[in-house]
Amino acid sequence: MTKLEKPYQIEIAGVGGTGVLTAAMLIGNSALLQNVHVVQSEIHGMAQRGGVVNTEIRMGPVHGPLIPDHEADVLLSFELGETARAMNKLKPKNGIVIMNTHIIVPPSLQIKKGAKYPSLEEIESIVKQFTEKVYLIDAFSLAEKAGDLRTQNVVLVGALFATPDFPITRESFEKALTIQFRKKEQVIKANMKAFELGYNKMKELMK
């Protein structure tokens, strides 16, 4: 039994179809395997069709499923621009941002002639007003390396587990992964690899 003295909270920001819900399930189940109290919220339905999808995970002495603004310890972002949109969830100054450099351009942007997606520098400048602890991960390339593009989410989960003071162990994650994808050996293998790549990348960035 691991008892957390204070809440540990993770905001996941992404776009429908990028594996936000699966990542949240894996993190939540990892916590539960260590007997850490966990609650989390998710949004389904209409928003899933390419819309903004956010999931919040709260561990330790917490009650409701929503993270109050400016309270998240980590913002884990699955899409570049969505990082900026979720910044108000993060603890100012001390919060950690792990962001995917991959972008998903909304089709509605294409209709207007010449409309451009914000650059990495533009997004970074917004994010850095909140915290200095910003880590960029090219999850797309790492997932490619892991052998399955759908493992971008787990690359980022790997990076999350490498953050200092993260209360859940890698062993719990591996157990949760095996339970989640029972019998699908290929999927488990690719995800293990993706986790490892994300974990190592984050350790390297934090040096």
Add this chain to the structure above:
Amino acid sequence: MSKEKTVMLLSGNEAFARGVLEAGVDVAAAYPGTPSTEIMETIARFGKETGMHAEWSINEKVAFEVALGASWSGLRSFTAAKHVGLNVAADPFFTATLFGGMKGGFVMVIADDPSFHSSQNEQDTRMYALAAHAICMEPSTPQEALDMIKFAYDFSEKWESLVVLRSTTRLSHSRGPVELGAIPKKESHKGEFIKNPAQFVCLPANARRTKPLLMEKLEKIKEYSNTSEWNVLEKGDKSLLIIASGVSYEYVKDAIQELNLKPTVYKIGFSNPLPEGKIIELLKEYPKCLIVEEVEPYLELSVKALAAENNIQVQIFGRKEKVIPISNELNPKIVKQAITRVLNLKKAETEEGSLPTNAEINEKLPNRPPELCAGCPHRATFFAIKQAAKKRKLDPIMPGDIGCYTLGFMPPLSAVDTTVAMGASIGIANGIAQATNQVVIPVIGDSTFFHTGIPALINAIVNNAKFVCVIMDNQLTAMTGGQPTPELGKTAFGEPAGVVSLEQVCKGLGIKNVEVVDPYDLEKTTEIIGKAIDSGELSVVIARRECALEYTRQVKRAKQKLDTYFVDEDLCTGCRICVRTFACPAITFDYDKKKAHIDESMCMGCGVCRIVCPYDAFIKR
């Protein structure tokens, strides 16, 4: 030694379903609707081995009646719906609560959607319970969802009454640890309907006799409510009494923990009838009372009335005082602010003031509204309707309906002119056709057509309304995750079942112009819709093509490859017609190269872009 407990991280909806299985329910029926869908989905996944009957019913009214019939036959029965689904079932609901006679327990979960996450309105099921004199309970965590369901079945049988459980999005779609109990083994899931016309036939004479009995029963249940284990008093200091229900109670707990305060909290889990005696007693002991609840001021109105009737000097704060916002869901921050205001506390110093606000950040980001998927056949059908109209220099009125295709509202299609309720596209088309000389093209999905579209189509026949009804038939209920429709011939358990054909229904009604087209054949679809418009008669065009998501899933499951497309940059002239008029999410435009580009990880190979492009620049890989 105690036995090892099984604890799982379940969503509220999964916990409701588990409660249904642990209560040994015999018959469950529902129509899908966010945020309630996963309750029945989970029952459908795990219920078969219990021997129970589970079904996706044709609409919420039928689902309610299936459960009522089973309950009156002595079986434990269940139904679930989203808040607006109860509108469809409201007719039998009001009368069933009046007549009672639930021989087998009858429990209904209704999931409200504060903040309109996936709904057209924000209605409060507790108001319905009040109006229909129905017993209503509000769980606040997934664990309570499970525990309350099991309690509700015993309670329903004890009082022979329906019990309504009110959920909200943040309970239904939140996860928490849930301790599981055992699922009972039952010998039989068959009951017997014992005739009792005085109980089951709602003639006025029977209703007149029944109403006073119901009111008497409710008085007794009110006594129970005062001592109910679900209404929990957490004694704190004398500064403030907070009354809260559902997930709002959890936000209260978060807020007082953060503010480091110890007010008294009264958690209402049994919300109709309210524990009036207990509330009166409490109001006398506190100078101030804050009411925290979502959607309507259900508790607030009752608590204020009780204070006034009993001359209690207590300041009550809620929506009327603008301490709690009038719309949208609550969160811990809102509750924290409310408590701070009510107690006149000084606001803590924060550094948040200097940070950019959400609105300021959003200005710098592109909007990301939900979109029709890459390869969605609905996009092709909308495009064809637009093309057919354009060729005839028409601007048809297009009443839309509820489903994925509501997203046809978004530019550049901008092809939805009204959306009101399930099945309303055809009803409204009747009205506009009678009221104007405009061309009217209602658009409705297959599942929605079977749900409530058919009566309105019959109405058009018998009242000579002329329009072209386009049924977008993607062979399943897509928006809620792909539940079977009557065309599929599959039960909720995946077993074979009878089939109902859309075209046979429409032809059987006597409509002469019924055509079936494949929307991926854009030219043919445009031609057929055009002909239907030209005929000036009541016509039905069924645009049939399987949901692109479902197709992609099947191809991947069979470990086959999708026939994706790419852009031949020599042929692409950079005219942007594809992104400007068709807007498939897989197609982007590269302004540096001045060429279109296909993201082949998103493309599912429908090939419609090939026809949209005037220069044949999209090529099959």
